[in-house]
Amino acid sequence: MSARPRRASTRPGPRRGRAPGVAQAKESQRIVRDRFDAGLAPVNDLLRSAMAVLEADSHQTAAAIDVLISAALLDRARGR
Numbered sequence: 067m068s069a070r071p072r073r074a075s076t077r078p079g080p081r082r083g084r085a086p087g088v089a090q091a092k093e094s095q096r097i098v099r100d101r102f103d104a105g106l107a108p109v110n111d112l113l114r115s116a117m118a119v120l121e122a123d124s125h126q127t128a129a130a131i132d133v134l135i136s137a138a139l140l141d142r143a144r145g146r
Contacts, residue, residue, distance in 0.1 A: 091115070091122040
């Protein structure tokens with residue numbers, strides 16, 4: 067019985083620090099806040115940008131947790 071060939075992963079390796087999505091959301095929030103302070107953006111835009119930062123941070127945290135869980139499951143499968 068031949069083993070199935072492994073598919074090459076297209077995902078980037080683990081990153082250190084903040085993910086680009088979080089940094090991008092924070093920069094967008096800063097721009098929207100500046101526009102809001104100048105009276106050029108409605109409060110809805112300000113709230114949406116704050117929500118985008120929270121979502122990006124939440125996704126980053128969930129991904130980090132997934133990595134830890136996967137590593138623990140792999141260790142358990144290997145008998146460690």
